[in-house]
Amino acid sequence: MNVKNNRRRRESQEKIEKAFIEQLQHREIGEITVSDLIKLTGLNRSTFYANYIDIFDLADKTREKLEREFSNLFADYDYFNEHSGALKMFTHIRENQIFYKTYFKLCYDDRHLVTVCDPRRAEQEKVSDHLRYHIEFFRNGLNAIIKLWLAGGCKESPEEMADILKQEYRGR
Numbered sequence: 001m002n003v004k005n006n007r008r009r010r011e012s013q014e015k016i017e018k019a020f021i022e023q024l025q026h027r028e029i030g031e032i033t034v035s036d037l038i039k040l041t042g043l044n045r046s047t048f049y050a051n052y053i054d055i056f057d058l059a060d061k062t063r064e065k066l067e068r069e070f071s072n073l074f075a076d077y078d079y080f081n082e083h084s085g086a087l088k089m090f091t092h093i094r095e096n097q098i099f100y101k102t103y104f105k106l107c108y109d110d111r112h113l114v115t116v117c118d119p120r121r122a123e124q125e126k127v128s129d130h131l132r133y134h135i136e137f138f139r140n141g142l143n144a145i146i147k148l149w150l151a152g153g154c155k156e157s158p159e160e161m162a163d164i165l166k167q168e169y170r171g172r
Contacts, residue, residue: 013051015041017062020055021102029059029106059106066103086165090158093146097154104147138169 019040023032032055034048052058073092074085093100142165149161156164 009051012041012043012047015043016048016051016058017065020058020062021098024102024105025098029055063103063106066099069099070103086162087158090149090161090165093150094154094158097150100146101150104150141168 016037019037020032022040023036034045034055037043037058038045038048052061074089145161145165145168149156
């Protein structure tokens with residue numbers, strides 16, 4: 001019986017996602033086929049289609065999982081008061097480069113890995129519309145810095161990256 005969250009189904013999904021992420025490290029998403037993934041995983045085509053509509057559905061679900069994992073990392077982080085978050089973030093990125101490269105490779109540039117301000121939280125904390133523009137500007141810049149750092153192999157230390165961010169953001 002193929003119950004939604006049974007162990008065997010989760011294991012199959014994890015195998016497919018792992019093979020997909022592995023393929024994304026050296027191929028574009030449009031070049032990856034279901035046949036490639038079932039060969040790599042040893043699973044049946046029907047197992048793939050029992051879990052995903054197509055490769056793009058797999059990409060969407062993988063992206064959502066990556067976003068949840070990132071959000072959980074900063075679930076208790078107070079963006080308005082805490083300064084150690086940049087170091088925590090850059091340390092996590094360096095330790096999990098494939099995770100982040102995969103996220104950005106999925107071509108979701110209209111989405112933001114770094115979610116500085118949840119609209120509901122902004123309403124609760126009375127964030128002005130002008131501050132929302134600032135937050136959007138900061139978020140896009142931070143994502144660009146992360147992508148550049150990843151592309152360079154994370155050569156600078158997390159401490160150096162946190163300092164770069166602090167210098168860039170000082171007085172604003």
